[in-house]
Amino acid sequence: xxxxxxxxxxxxxxxxxxxxxxxxxxxxxxxxxxxxxxxxxxxxxxxxxxxxxxxxxxxxxxxxxxxxxxxxxxxxxxxxxxxxxxxxxxxxxxxxxxxxxxxxxxxxxxxxxxxxxxxxxxxxxxxxxxxxxxxxxxxxxxxxxxxxxxxxxxxxxxxxxxxxxxxxxxxxxxxxxxxxxxxxxxxxxxxxxxxxxxxxxxxxxxxxxxxxxxxxxxxxxxxxxxxxxxxxxxxxxxxxxxxxxx
Numbered sequence: 001x002x003x004x005x006x007x008x009x010x011x012x013x014x015x016x017x018x019x020x021x022x023x024x025x026x027x028x029x030x031x032x033x034x035x036x037x038x039x040x041x042x043x044x045x046x047x048x049x050x051x052x053x054x055x056x057x058x059x060x061x062x063x064x065x066x067x068x069x070x071x072x073x074x075x076x077x078x079x080x081x082x083x084x085x086x087x088x089x090x091x092x093x094x095x096x097x098x099x100x101x102x103x104x105x106x107x108x109x110x111x112x113x114x115x116x117x118x119x120x121x122x123x124x125x126x127x128x129x130x131x132x133x134x135x136x137x138x139x140x141x142x143x144x145x146x147x148x149x150x151x152x153x154x155x156x157x158x159x160x161x162x163x164x165x166x167x168x169x170x171x172x173x174x175x176x177x178x179x180x181x182x183x184x185x186x187x188x189x190x191x192x193x194x195x196x197x198x199x200x201x202x203x204x205x206x207x208x209x210x211x212x213x214x215x216x217x218x219x220x221x222x223x224x225x226x227x228x229x230x231x232x233x234x235x236x237x238x239x240x241x242x243x244x245x246x
Contacts, residue, residue: 004032078123080116082109083138085145087236091116093123094134098157101207137211144210147240149177152211160207168202175216178241182220204228210237
């Protein structure tokens with residue numbers, strides 16, 4: 001029998017879940033899923049895939065190989081969500097290993113996703129949100145932009161940052177909601193007390209603002225200092241958190 005096309009494989013999924021496939025068709029489907037990245041991503045959770053595999057009569061070695069391959073791919077698979085906040089569109093890229101990048105757009109969801117594409121390799125756009133680390137972060141970001149205090153405790157994947165920048169971002173992430181610290185404080189926290197200018201440069205390329213709250217780092221003399229999103233955005237965030245008065 002010729003290899004299944006993606007359309008044919010997807011048409012067979014319901015029958016497979018019901019255990020209604022013949023053994024040859026089941027083997028053809030499992031072989032297709034083993035080699036087709038896009039069809040595997042149709043499954044929203046590994047539990048659904050495990051249910052499918054359990055209903056297919058196929059060699060044990062192939063079953064184990066398919067399960068192991070899919071588990072690893074889904075864990076490391078880079079995914080993205082676009083969502084609308086009170087101050088514009090945002091797009092979040094993440095995997096099960098952690099949050100990777102947030103981009104913003106004053107235009108629309110497509111533009112926000114394209115901004116992710118400019119900095120990242122291929123990823124899957126999640127049209128149907130999964131119950132995962134990205135979904136948790138998006139809900140918290142929406143609450144945050146509405147003025148609710150939230151704790152961003154999702155894992156972070158700082159693959160886009162240099163080792164120095166990772167140290168800066170990790171120190172910055174410890175600044176509490178509604179509080180600020182000077183650049184010199186961050187420099188001391190990372191054991192580089194003279195590197196406060198380099199700290200500012202590192203914060204300017206923060207890939208996960210405002211989850212990593214670089215807007216809470218200010219100048220020692222009382223000024224707000226710089227911000228990658230612009231001074232107006234920095235003031236807006238500090239007002240949102242109650243540090244600056246409306």
